[in-house]
Amino acid sequence: MKILQPVRGTSDLLPADKARQNHVIETAKKIGRTYGFQDMATPIFEFTDVFRRPLGDASDVVSKETYSFEDRGGTEITLRPENTASVMRAVISNGLTQTLPQKYIYAGPMFRYERPQKGRMRQFHQIGVELIGPSSALADAEIIGCGAELLSELGVLEHCTLHLNSLGDTQSRDAYRTALVAFLAQYKDDLSIDSQRRLVQNPLRILDSKDAKDKEIVAGAPQLADYLNDVSKAHYDLLTTALDKANIAFVADPLLVRGLDYYCHTAFEFITDQLGAQGTVLGGGRYDGLSEMLGGPHLPAVGFAAGVERLSLLVDKDEEVRTDILLVVMDTELQADGFALASQLRRAGLSVDMPFTGNISKKLKRADKIGAGIALLLGSQEFATGEVQVKSLGDGETQTIAIDALLTHPLIAPLCE
RNA sequence: GCGGGUGUAGCUCAGUUGGUUAGAGCGCCAGUUUGUGGUACUGGAAGUCGCCGGUUCAAUUCCGGUCACUCGCCCCA
Known part of the structure; x- marks a missing residue:
């Protein structure tokens, strides 16, 4: 064990880097306040089930990316790979479901056992906001607006494009999934190895495969938009109308899907072309199903998370700390x-x-x-x-x-x- | 987890077609300046050539493995 080097995927934040990250975080808190989001924090680790239940055993995040261990008392513990499940758990634990809506902003370290790359660390930092309670598409608009405002304030919005899609409600999504699987099953042997696996585990993911052959097949696949029921369409229409009126530019991206199971309706990502393969700088969506997966009541919610390291890489500001x-x-x-x-x-x-x-x-x-x-x-x-x-x-x-x-x-x- | 690239001083990098004491710039330290910084000049310290093994009279150089970083895949922030 070479103790003189940091563990793979971790790094020291020396003053210049730390200052840049502080700037990103402080800007987020400032913008968050203008939307009424209150700063809060949850523990860095939780019972493993807090993440396993909502994310699903099959998801990559849980099956191979978590830092999980048994503590000295034999309890299964996991370092949080993301914060949304923790926040929802906290809302339920503290009985805050009686006083909705709740609007939170948080910032802190997350942990995923992945192969490190630029803008991808094993210990990394996210800032995020969660708006819990409202089912209105205006809540989605508020979240997206807050994200856009944050990027704008940081001076990086011009390098980002907002991609937007609707996954529909459970009914629409299930109907589409069935149709998509039926279609793709015809080409099963032509799909990439990865996509053959996805066909069983997470068929929607095949839509944004980067494999050339997959793309060809996907081009002829059924469109999610055609399977949205009236409720889902109305939700999407209100959201896009609100964004248009507020001059928040977006591109409809029917291939944008989220990896985690509890998302519904709105999915969005602000993507930059300046960070190689790690282009998603801020992403989120609606997750009405999460609370119930944790054993709580039905609780509509929407939020986003942004990568502090990725944003810091885009912010060229060098804040020197001077002594008087x-x-x-x-x-x-x-x-x-x-x-x-x-x-x-x-x-x-x-x-x-x-x-x-x-x-x-x-x-x-x-x-x-x-x-x-x-x-x-x-x-x-x-x-x-x-x-x-x-x-x-x-x-x-x-x-x-x-x-x-x-x-x-x-x-x-x-x-x- | 899979594939490509890279690894020489604190940093950025030269270099060795295998051969004595491995170089530069920046930075650092000291002096010119014993009560006054920046600039300039002079000098100095600092390297297991990532690590382990193999080939060879001889390896920093060639070969193998390994570790780290990096790019892509996967997945996401």
Whole structure:
């Protein structure tokens, strides 16, 4: 075991990366607030059944992508591969089904045992929103609008296309699935190996196969849209009308399907062409069936999840974290006084860095690394009269002022929060 | 889980048709400057050539395996 390298599919977030991710997350929370979504969090692990029941044993996520283990008490535990099931579990656990709708936003790490690629990690981070209670297509529009707004605020919407589809309600979907399987069964031997497997496990997935031969066959397959019943059509129509009126551009994508079983009606993904095969940057849909799969009441819900790493890769913003003031203590015997002064400035809201070793020149060099605009030089000569040197690092101008007057100095006062 | 590419200093990369002490730029450290940063100049440290094995008088170089990263498939955020 090579402990000096991180576990495959995990990585350290050094300050530059972490700052970029914080920006994505903070932007999401800000946009979420404008929609009335409240920040919340669920545990990072749950009983394995929380994920196994709704996702289905056959799904890839559960059958081969989860980090599952038995804890010391013999309980089957799974690190969450996504957060929607956890949130729904929390709503039911806490009796919140009595006070609907519930609107949540969350952010945190997820875990999937997959082959890592760019924008695909084994520990990765998602931000997501869930709107639980309403069955109206306007709720779907609100979720999609929130996603679009987030991407727009991050400056990446122009690189993304919104793909939209309707899977219909259970009745429509079952009818379509039957028709699709009947059609594809005729070409069973011509389908790719993967798709032959899907024919049994998840036939709708064959629709977006990238295999050339599969695509040919799929081209002649029945269309999902033709199997939507009136309720499903009305839902889709209201959603698209709302999106149109709000100027949210989308392309109807009849081949867009979701991997997880509990989705119905709306499925959507914001896809970018800038991340190779991991183009989906934000995706979601309606999952009216989830609550019942967990043993709760019938509970309509819709939401999205976005990949923080993927969004961070698209955001070119480099937020440098600067420190306001470099405090250079020029005489060893004044170290403790320097610490006291730094403490006083910090209490006033300033960020202060005070090097402990090195000569004056070496200490001053640190100013550039931390991005400080001002250096304070504390030496015995001026300390004797209660003064300190204030050096503006932009132009090198230095003046000596009373320590008591520091916080009102024209260069320093604006930095106090 | 399957297929392709890559692996030389902290970073970005040269290089060796197999042959003595493996190079550059950036970064880092020190000095020029013992109470004043950036720039400049000078000097310095730093590499099991990913790891293990094989072939060979000799392997960083060739071969095999392995690990990691990366791209694609699968699946998704």
